[in-house]
Each structure stands twice: as structure tokens, then as C-alpha cells.
Amino acid sequence: MSNEQSILSIPISPETHKDVWVYAEVRHDNLIPTVFELLFLGKKLAADLNEKLCAVIIGKNVSQHAQTLIDHGADKVYAIEHDHLEQFVDETYAKLLTDLLLKEKPNKLLLPASTIGRSFGSRVAVQANTGITADATELSINKEKGGLLNATRPSFGGTLMATILCVRGHRPETATVRPMTFPRATPEPGRKGDVVKVPVDLSGFKPRERHIRFEPEVSQEIDISQATIIISGGYGVGGANGFNALHDLAKTLGGAVGASRRAVDSGWISYRHQIGLTGRVVRPKLYIAAGISGQIQHLAGMNSAETIVCINKDPEAPLMKLATLSVQGDLFEILPAINKELQKCGFGAK
Amino acid sequence: MHILTCIKQTPATDNVQIDAVTGTLKREGMAAAINPFDEYAIEEAVRIKERVGGDTKVSCLTMGPPQAEEALRDAIARGADAGFHVCGREFAGADTWATSYALFKAIEKISKEVSPVDLVICGKQTNDGDTGHIGPGLAAWLTWPNVAYVRKVEDIKSNGTGQGGTIVVHRLMEDGIDVLEMDLPAVIAVIKEINEPRVPSLKGKMAGKKAVIPRWDAAALNISLDHVGLKGSPTIVSKSFRPSMKTGGTRIEGNSPEEKARKLVEKLKELKVI
Ligand SMILES: Cc1cc2nc3c(=O)[nH]c(=O)nc-3n(C[C@H](O)[C@H](O)[C@H](O)COP(=O)(O)OP(=O)(O)OC[C@H]3O[C@@H](n4cnc5c(N)ncnc54)[C@H](O)[C@@H]3O)c2cc1C
Numbered sequence: 001m002s003n004e005q006s007i008l009s010i011p012i013s014p015e016t017h018k019d020v021w022v023y024a025e026v027r028h029d030n031l032i033p034t035v036f037e038l039l040f041l042g043k044k045l046a047a048d049l050n051e052k053l054c055a056v057i058i059g060k061n062v063s064q065h066a067q068t069l070i071d072h073g074a075d076k077v078y079a080i081e082h083d084h085l086e087q088f089v090d091e092t093y094a095k096l097l098t099d100l101l102l103k104e105k106p107n108k109l110l111l112p113a114s115t116i117g118r119s120f121g122s123r124v125a126v127q128a129n130t131g132i133t134a135d136a137t138e139l140s141i142n143k144e145k146g147g148l149l150n151a152t153r154p155s156f157g158g159t160l161m162a163t164i165l166c167v168r169g170h171r172p173e174t175a176t177v178r179p180m181t182f183p184r185a186t187p188e189p190g191r192k193g194d195v196v197k198v199p200v201d202l203s204g205f206k207p208r209e210r211h212i213r214f215e216p217e218v219s220q221e222i223d224i225s226q227a228t229i230i231i232s233g234g235y236g237v238g239g240a241n242g243f244n245a246l247h248d249l250a251k252t253l254g255g256a257v258g259a260s261r262r263a264v265d266s267g268w269i270s271y272r273h274q275i276g277l278t279g280r281v282v283r284p285k286l287y288i289a290a291g292i293s294g295q296i297q298h299l300a301g302m303n304s305a306e307t308i309v310c311i312n313k314d315p316e317a318p319l320m321k322l323a324t325l326s327v328q329g330d331l332f333e334i335l336p337a338i339n340k341e342l343q344k345c346g347f348g349a350k
Numbered sequence: 351m352h353i354l355t356c357i358k359q360t361p362a363t364d365n366v367q368i369d370a371v372t373g374t375l376k377r378e379g380m381a382a383a384i385n386p387f388d389e390y391a392i393e394e395a396v397r398i399k400e401r402v403g404g405d406t407k408v409s410c411l412t413m414g415p416p417q418a419e420e421a422l423r424d425a426i427a428r429g430a431d432a433g434f435h436v437c438g439r440e441f442a443g444a445d446t447w448a449t450s451y452a453l454f455k456a457i458e459k460i461s462k463e464v465s466p467v468d469l470v471i472c473g474k475q476t477n478d479g480d481t482g483h484i485g486p487g488l489a490a491w492l493t494w495p496n497v498a499y500v501r502k503v504e505d506i507k508s509n510g511t512g513q514g515g516t517i518v519v520h521r522l523m524e525d526g527i528d529v530l531e532m533d534l535p536a537v538i539a540v541i542k543e544i545n546e547p548r549v550p551s552l553k554g555k556m557a558g559k560k561a562v563i564p565r566w567d568a569a570a571l572n573i574s575l576d577h578v579g580l581k582g583s584p585t586i587v588s589k590s591f592r593p594s595m596k597t598g599g600t601r602i603e604g605n606s607p608e609e610k611a612r613k614l615v616e617k618l619k620e621l622k623v624i
Contacts, residue, residue, distance in 0.1 A: 004491060027525065028525070032524075087528070088528075090495065091496070094490070114524065115521070115522070118482050118498070119485070119486045119497075119498035119499065121483075122446065122482070123487065123489055125447065126490035130584055131585035132446065132447075133585065134446075134481035134482060150588075155479055155480050156478050157480065159592070159593075160590055160593075162590045163588050163589045164586070164587060164588070165588040166584055166585050208536070209496075209532045209533075210530065210531045211528060211529075212530060212531050213528075214526060215529065216525060216526040217527075223525060229623075229624070253624060271501075271541075271543040272522060274542075278386060278387065278542045303593075306623065325601075325614060326599075326600070326601050329610060330607075338611040338615060341612050345615065
């Protein structure tokens with residue numbers, strides 16, 4: 001049977017699917033923080049359905065994380081463990097997870113909307129013949145519709161919210177969940193749960209995708225996707241040196257530095273810091289924008305931040321009107337003054 | 351070598367209209383262009399063609415309403431050699447599953463009837479759907495390896511038969527860069543950092559105007575109507591709404607930067623965000 005036929009012949013039988021699964025992404029030996037958000041969310045969804053919460057981990061030596069996952073709410077952990085799985089490789093990981101999904105038949109599957117989760121999730125969803133929602137920010141159980149997953153997501157650069165439903169019985173209903181959206185589960189040390197070591201047989205499998213090397217980001221700063229505080233600079237920063245004022249404040253607050261596209265395109269800071277439609281999407285608790293006008297393509301990347309502070313010379317700049325708190329003035333005067341004030345209050349002291 | 355880019359015509363970002371009945375985007379009457387991310391995909395394909403030389407060609411594929419043909423002509427103006435258009439009412443309302451399936455069937459047809467495809471390049475995501483699911487989804491149907499979020503093609507070697515060669519790519523990760531090698535044929539999805547798209551040349555524009563673009567419906571692709579469009583999609587949009595936009599808050603006033611800073615820090619403490 002061709003691959004196409006085998007996907008299309010996967011039976012649609014929602015009644016045989018049970019439990020809420022969470023993909024516990026491991027990156028360089030650590031569970032990524034979003035996993036704990038997924039456990040928080042998954043626990044709630046599982047309770048509403050009166051089903052179990054399960055976590056699945058893939059990698060080398062990953063069963064060391066099983067108890068952590070159980071402590072944080074998982075009732076059962078599936079560990080897909082093999083020495084050849086040290087690095088994430090789409091093709092291999094997708095095959096192993098798909099095989100497990102088809103065998104164990106979960107009802108819902110949540111993945112982090114990380115680089116890995118977003119690309120891996122969509123491959124798995126097709127292979128398992130199911131529907132997937134990308135980058136959801138609100139998830140709940142739809143009781144009127146027999147327990148379907150309401151997955152709500154921003155689209156069109158955040159100008160439109162859409163609630164997606166998997167109405168034709170495909171399972172598991174799958175969603176990737178935007179990082180920094182939910183609280184992290186609190187641990188209950190010593191909680192009991194089952195650990196299932198999934199047998200991995202890669203003998204007949206010839207991977208056509210190989211991980212060659214990892215080049216770590218040299219900067220010691222936190223990545224913007226995991227930062228609770230982001231200080232972001234735009235064209236008003238005026239040059240690469242101008243970003244020093246932002247780095248200083250980020251250091252004091254334990255935050256990360258972001259940027260608008262104009263600042264990135266001007267060559268003042270690297271692309272990984274770009275926030276917005278063609279950059280990255282962030283959801284910090286506090287977003288401080290300095291010298292950013294707030295065009296719609298920039299807002300697409302940060303408008304779900306909890307608190308937005310805008311510092312701009314121009315009181316009419318669009319972001320000055322949207323921000324929770326706006327400060328009119330020269331960023332080169334305001335930012336150092338904020339930094340000093342914070343240091344006075346004891347921030348940034350080691 | 352045969353490189354194929356998947357592109358989409360999308361509306362300009364700042365003017366969204368929702369169909370009250372279906373809850374999906376109203377596309378009629380909106381200014382439309384090539385999805386900005388797909389411009390990087392086209393550019394990268396053309397650059398690989400220039401690098402590899404020989405009889406390398408670049409094809410573009412889109413699924414969309416009749417007017418989406420303009421996007422293919424625009425892609426040819428930017429250096430692609432041929433365009434293929436999946437088009438028919440039956441495709442309307444497709445989710446990422448049904449879209450990737452239809453594109454897969456078209457790629458199969460192109461590989462069989464034109465020449466075998468060695469590499470598929472997609473943009474990172476579209477500016478209207480924002481999912482980033484089509485590249486990896488296509489790879490699942492094709493059973494090819496794939497890497498998304500590619501910021502650089504380090505090396506590519508092909509023997510031009512759709513059946514051999516390798517590609518080395520850099521994937522932008524949260525904590526650095528993963529370098530991966532794949533056997534061809536393969537699928538990649540590229541990010542903005544990968545290149546600076548060129549503007550269409552006059553010669554390109556002429557070629558775009560003249561190009562004969564085949565149009566395929568579900569029957570031409572041998573797809574059952576159960577697997578296309580809204581009817582064939584596992585997911586539906588059950589409702590759309592505008593998010594409650596933040597309508598602005600407090601202006602921090604003060605006579606000096608120091609006073610403003612002090613008041614701001616006080617407020618941030620009150621809000622418990624620091
Ligand atoms: C398809 C597409 C995709 C895009 N994607 C993105 C994206 O992902 N991210 C993104 O950010 N943009 C994106 N853009 C670009 C976007 O439209 C804007 O051009 C960009 O966001 C503007 O950046 P800016 O606010 O830094 O610059 P400007 O709009 O030039 O604003 C600079 C601001 O700095 C203020 N200023 C100047 N000096 C000072 C000072 N000393 N102190 C205080 N304030 C000062 C000015 O008053 C002004 O408001 C995209 C555009 C398109 C068409």
C-alpha cells in the first residue's frame with residue numbers, strides 16, 4: 001500500500017481514543033519550560049474530560065525526566081529512548097511518535113509551539129491522519145459538542161482570533177500551544193505515576209536526515225521566547241551602540257533584548273531578536289518598547305504581552321496609544337533613568 | 351535539478367474581513383500579493399539554480415482562486431521558470447491537512463509529467479494563516495525528510511534525477527543553530543534571514559506575462575472529493591472574532607526623565623510585573 005493510501009485508510013474512530021497527551025520537549029538534556037505550561041493546561045483538560053494526563057518524551061536518556069513530569073501532574077509517562085535519538089531530527093522523531101499515537105490512541109495531543117513543536121507537530125498530524133491547530137493561546141473542552149477541543153489561535157498577524165474544532169472525528173485532536181501563555185504546573189514531589197518505556201526498533205529504518213552539529217548562540221542572554229521581560233528597540237535606537245542602553249536595562253531586570261525589523265534590517269542587532277510578523281512571536285509579562293513606532297507588523301509579534309510600556313519621543317506614535325503605560329521622551333534619557341531607579345530599589349544586585 | 355516552491359497569494363495584512371456565515375476570511379476585493387515569506391522561498395530557489403547551474407529549473411506551485419495565477423506570474427518575473435495552479439471551487443475552505451494533500455498530489459503529477467522534483471521550498475508560514483504547517487505536512491505525504499525554519503543552505507549536491515544528492519541546512523533554534531544534512535528529495539521551509547529577495551526584472555516580467563500556466567482541478571489531480579476543501583478537512587474554523595484590542599492606558603507624566611522613571615517603576619511594581 002502506498003504511503004498516501006495508508007494515511008487515508010487510518011480509521012476515524014473517536015470513541016476508541018482516550019486521554020490527554022503532552023509532548024515533553026527535551027532540548028540538550030533539559031525539559032523546556034513550556035512543558036510545564038502544557039502540564040498545567042493538560043491537567044485541567046484531562047480533569048474536565050475525566051481522563052488521564054500522559055506525557056511523552058523522546059530522546060537519549062530521557063526517562064530521567066519521567067518523575068519530574070509525574071511530579072508536575074502526568075499520570076503516565078511514555079519514554080521513547082534510544083542512543084540514536086540524542087538530537088531532534090524531524091523524520092525519525094515523527095515516525096516514532098506517529099507509531100505510538102496509532103497504537104495508544106490518545107484523545108488530545110498538545111505540543112509546545114516551539115521551533116521543534118511547530119514543525120514536528122504538523123508532520124505527525126498528517127502521518128497520523130488528524131487535524132492540528134497551530135500556536136493556540138486559549139484551549140478548553142467543548143461540553144456541548146461531546147468534549148471536543150476548542151483551540152483558539154491568533155491568525156492574520158494577531159488581528160483575528162479563530163476557534164478551531166476537529167469536527168469529523170479525527171484523533172488525537174492536536175494543537176501546538178504558544179509559549180508563555182499558561183502558568184507552569186506546580187510540583188507535588190513524590191507523586192505516583194506509571195512510566196512506560198516504549199520499545200524502539202530502528203534496525204530497518206534508514207534515516208535520510210542527519211544532525212551534523214549544533215552551534216550555540218554565544219550571547220549569554222535569555223532567548224526572547226522564554227523571557228518574562230523583554231526590552232525591545234526600534235529605529236529610534238539609532239545604531240548598534242544605541243542598544244547598549246537596552247542591554248543594560250535587560251541585565252538589571254533579568255530580561256531579554258528584542259528589536260523591530262527596521263533595527264534588524266539596519267544591521268544593528270541580529271535577526272533572532274526580531275519580533276513581529278516576519279520575526280518571532282513573544283508573550284512576555286512585560287514588554288518595554290523604546291524607539292518603536294508600533295506598526296501592525298510589529299504588533300503581530302507582541303500584542304499579547306501582558307503589560308506594554310512604550311517610550312517614544314512622538315506622543316502620536318501608534319504604540320503610544322496602545323501601550324499600558326506610555327512615557328513620552330528621549331529613550332537615551334529615559335532608559336538610563338529607569339535603570340538607575342531600579343538599581344536604587346535593589347534590582348540587578350547579585 | 352528541479353526545485354519547486356510552494357507559494358500562496360494572500361491579502362495585505364492590515365485589512366481583514368470575515369465572512370459572517372463561514373467564519374473564514376473574505377478574500378474577494380482584498381489587495382493581494384505573494385505571501386511575503388514566499389518571496390524568500392522563490393529567491394532561494396533561484397539562487398540555488400544560479401549556484402548549481404546546468405539544466406536546473408525552478409517551478410512554482412500554488413493552490414488558490416483563479417486570480418492567484420497572478421502570484422505565479424509574479425514568481426516567474428522573479429526568476430522562476432514555470433508555474434502550476436491548483437484551482438477549483440472544491441478546494442475552498444481547505445485546512446492545512448487538505449491543502450498539503452492537494453499540493454502533494456500536484457507535486458506527484460509534476461514529478462511524473464514534467465520532471466522529478468528534487469527539492470521543495472516553502473516559506474516559513476503565510477501571513478494570513480500563520481500556521482507554518484504546509485512544509486512539514488507536505489513532507490509527510492511525500493515521505494521525504496524535511497527541515498523548517500531554515501536560515502541558510504550551506505551546501506547542495508544533486509545528480510538531477512529527483513533521486514539522489516544531499517542538502518546541508520542551518521535551522522534557527524531558540525538556543526542557537528542546528529546544522530542538518532538531508533538526502534534529496536527533501537522539503538525545507540525558509541525564514542526571512544535566508545536572503546534578500548530581488549525585484550522582478552523587465553525580462554522576467556515579460557516572461558511572467560507570456561507564461562502558459564496549467565490549471566488543475568481535483569479531477570485532474572485524481573483526488574476524491576472527500577479529501578479536498580472544507581469537506582475533506584479534519585478541522586474547521588468554528589468562529590472568528592477580533593481580539594479585544596488594548597485601548598491604551600496611562601500616560602506617565604513628569605518634569606524630568608528621573609521623575610518619569612520613578613513613576614514608571616512605581617506603576618510596574620503596582621502591576622506586579624517586576
Ligand atoms: C511584509 C512585512 C513584514 C514585516 N514584518 C515586520 C516584523 O516582523 N517586525 C517589525 O518590527 N516590523 C515588520 N515590518 C516593518 C514594519 O512595517 C515597520 O516598518 C517597522 O516595524 C518599523 O520599525 P520601527 O518602529 O523601529 O521604526 P519607525 O517606524 O521608524 O519608528 C521609530 C520610532 O522611534 C521614535 N524615536 C526616534 N528617536 C527616538 C528617541 N531618541 N527616543 C525615543 N523615541 C525615538 C520615533 O518617534 C518613531 O516612532 C514588516 C513590514 C512588512 C511590509
